[in-house]
């Protein structure tokens with residue numbers, strides 16, 4: 108890939124990681140690693156067996172009802188890199204020290220490095236300073252205030268994805284930069300809807316990569332959903348047209364449509380998405396009923412740019428943040444909530460089918476501040 112192309116894509120959509128290899132902890136390590144990762148990922152060709160490798164095997168307990176505690180545990184362990192960066196920093200600053208201008212500034216730096224955003228960082232330090240200046244403050248008190256302020260920012264955005272069963276089908280278009288987790292999220296959602304007794308169909312609208320189509324077929328087989336697919340390179344809008352017709356004919360409750368993220372530039376990507384939406388509307392003027400944007404938390408601030416670009420041009424109705432388990436900068440979700448105020452429906456903390464759950468502000472805030480449940 109040329110420098111020019113890499114630079115353009117980098118500016119438009121940011122870095123990505125195809126494989127969720129554990130990134131080095133810390134802000135600097137991630138920031139310096141990003142351009143390399145992006146170039147490799149965008150140049151990667153499909154390899155035999157790639158699709159199977161990208162769909163993790165079911166766990167032993169898959170399919171069994173998961174008690175809430177189990178998700179909270181996964182959430183906490185998934186967010187542990189982000190939470191330990193924050194709480195480790197807080198302990199280092201506040202153990203046996205008074206609250207003064209220096210400690211507040213050090214805390215602000217840590218919060219900004221964790222990608223919480225300047226606004227939230229200042230709200231937290233501002234609240235801490237009230238009535239506590241020149242006094243000792245416990246590490247637990249700082250963490251409690253952190254959790255409360257983060258919850259305040261997140262609360263208005265934590266909204267469930269509502270499925271209108273009067274629509275047959277309720278059409279969900281999933282968009283986002285390649286590698287952000289579109290296909291995996293569709294697989295996980297398919298499992299959820301199927302568990303609720305819904306008839307689900309998947310459309311493999313990412314016709315660019317054979318592996319993406321195969322990956323979706325594997326998820327379809329695993330979750331009992333029919334998959335509408337065509338050969339690599341086929342017209343995505345044509346495939347979606349077929350899928351809309353089949354879904355309506357077969358009385359499908361939820362149609363999940365995968366889309367390509369790997370296009371040469373933003374204009375091309377958006378033109379294809381617009382074409383797909385036009386075709387969907389031919390069948391149902393109100394569809395797509397939901398347009399979900401997947402964001403890869405490991406890309407930090409780039410995720411913010413992606414909300415801007417896709418939000419303006421693709422009619423995004425809600426967000427899914429994936430790979431919160433792969434970064435120390437999960438605080439980016441807080442910065443996005445503060446800036447964009449767009450509904451966040453789900454968060455992903457792993458590759459497994461049960462590693463995606465509806466987003467709840469309180470659970471996330473307490474997990475990131477390591478406050479006991």
Ligand SMILES: Nc1nc2c(ncn2[C@@H]2O[C@H](COP(=O)(O)OP(=O)(O)OP(=O)(O)O)[C@@H](O)[C@H]2O)c(=O)[nH]1
Nearest residue numbers: 127285286287288289290291319430455456457458
């Ligand atoms: N650790 C972790 N990995 C995830 C998560 N969600 C997705 N992944 C992994 O991220 C990689 C990319 O996910 P995909 O679902 O293929 O992403 P995509 O957006 O469909 O990518 P393209 O098909 O290339 O457009 C896969 O290896 C997934 O298993 C998550 O929440 N945590």
